[in-house]
Amino acid sequence: MVRRIDVTGTDGVRLAAWEFADPPKERAEAAGAPGVLLLHGLMGRASHWAPTARWLAERHRAVGLDQRGHGRSEKPSDGPYTRDAYVSDAEAAIEQLGLGPVTVVGHAMGALTGWQLAAKRPDLVRALVVCDMRASALGAASQREWSDWFASWPLPFATLADVRKWFGEGGEG
Template structure:
């Protein structure tokens, strides 16, 4: 396990690194998750093994520190992740990023373009969402005020998300989970979709085929984003169909 301080107070982002050839790949988890359980299988897939791979936990999640004085905006997450990538001596990495991690990766590629050679986004959040009790993840968590979430929303969220997601969500800082949810629902400035459209690097967007046509897919394709509908998969594409993910990662580099 490796680590790097990423805030003025010295808070640490931690990651597990698999040695291999350059250029490196950086794997980034989604809300309430951790990269090691979600991405190890993908990083060791026969098509992807042998490359230097960093399985990074965002600040507030997994094995990384959980500061309570951090705002957990997408921009703050992106800058902290960029600091960790630079501390690792990585240049021009391929970012493979899921859900909220994909949103962070888009913002990072915009703000720190020298660090990113390509993006592979797994069902990433591209637009703002109005919080509400009808959602299961960030939208439901952001529906609480921070005080409500700390008092009772944390326990209620455990009942809603189920044991699989909770197995990693329970590792998150409570303030980190709530503030990240609020900021994810609010989105970035400019919005993640607009930033993705404007990037001039190889970009791939994977989403579950069973979800139907991806909103805005024609505009993404026109801007050069490779949009891939993944069969036999839900939101956790890296777990449900690792073969499809591996093929997309390789194709993004060709």
């Protein structure tokens, strides 16, 4: 069973959090279980964590967060889409959901967010699992690489087949 919980992030941005649990009885028992916050990568959303979260939910309170601009979370046209905003959003989610101290599991951008959150608020982060994060992700050159890559996209894509061809067939949609 997956339950959506709305959280208020930085600047009032509405964020969608997803709690993964089996039947309601199990959810009630999980209320005292250790929290796990799952943070997706740049091209992801919380649902990418579903298989992992279901497994974790057997012993933990597993929550996936659609980070701002992703999944079912709000996509404010004026942002901010900054490192500080992502970190503050994760901090707000942990506090509002009563997950802390939490184990943060992050992939790529989510790993960087978790890493920065652990440095900013060690009282909220019990442990950190880092998956596929570039150590140089904070540098200006890295930011230019991302900007150049996004600018290279042939937008708008004419068909779904064109999207699949551009990004490759192997990834999750």
